[in-house]
Amino acid sequence: MENTPHPIRAAAVEPTTPHGWQAIVADWSSDRQTFKTPWGKAMMWIFLLSDSFIFGAFLTAYMSVRIATTEAWPNPGEVFALTIAGREIPLILIAIMTFILISSSGTMAIAVHYAYRRERQKTAMLMFVTAALGACFVVMQALEWSKLISEGVRPWANPWGAPQFGSTFFMITGFHGLHVTLGVIYLSIIARRVLKGFYAQRGNYETVEIAGLYWHFVDLVWVFIFALFYLW
Helix, strand or coil: CCCCCHHHHHHHCCCCCCCHHHHHHHHHCCCCCEECCCCCHHHHHHHHHHHHHHHHHHHHHHHHHHCCCCCCCCHHHCCCCCCEEEEEEEHHHHHHHHHHHHHHHHHHHHHHHHHHHCCCHHHHHHHHHHHHHHHHHHHHHHHHHHHHHHHECCCCCCCCCCCCCHHHHHHHHHHHHHHHHHHHHHHHHHHHHCCCHHHHHHHHCCCHHHHHHHHHHHHHHHHHHHHHHHHC
């Protein structure tokens, strides 16, 4: 007589696969990649989304204050002008700062490209170049701040008209400058690890792309600040 497997014993051996909501909960709670997106990249997108709300609130408040104020708003072409060889050139420093920051976005994009080709020396070099450009931007912003402070601009006062100019300017550009400074430190640390072969040993360069997401966000925010604060 043939031995047939006991039905209860056979049922116990068969694995059970969760379905519906149980499958979603099982997937998220097992610390796996959800929707084929790495956790690091997903967390960076969530951070950037929340940060965009903060910058959006600051810029909206700035526009509301500027529209509502009854006093004259300073002319950006005069306030942010530099005297070079006896001639006043409007927005020259801001134009150079913008060019530097936009250029750094290009070097960061190329760094990500080389990272996925596993060329760590070129990746690290371009990331260091990006960080250096970001540091130049911060230094030039410090020069801009020192010039305005020496001319009497304060968060509570402004010699050219509306006192809200100083508070909104220092708040928005300072908050963005903090992001650039942190980005320079962040990129320098990642570039150093790339150069030492840390990500080559892991066989994964996604961290470089995640750093690139942050840097592109910082550059994009500056475009809005430049348009609304310096050109309006």
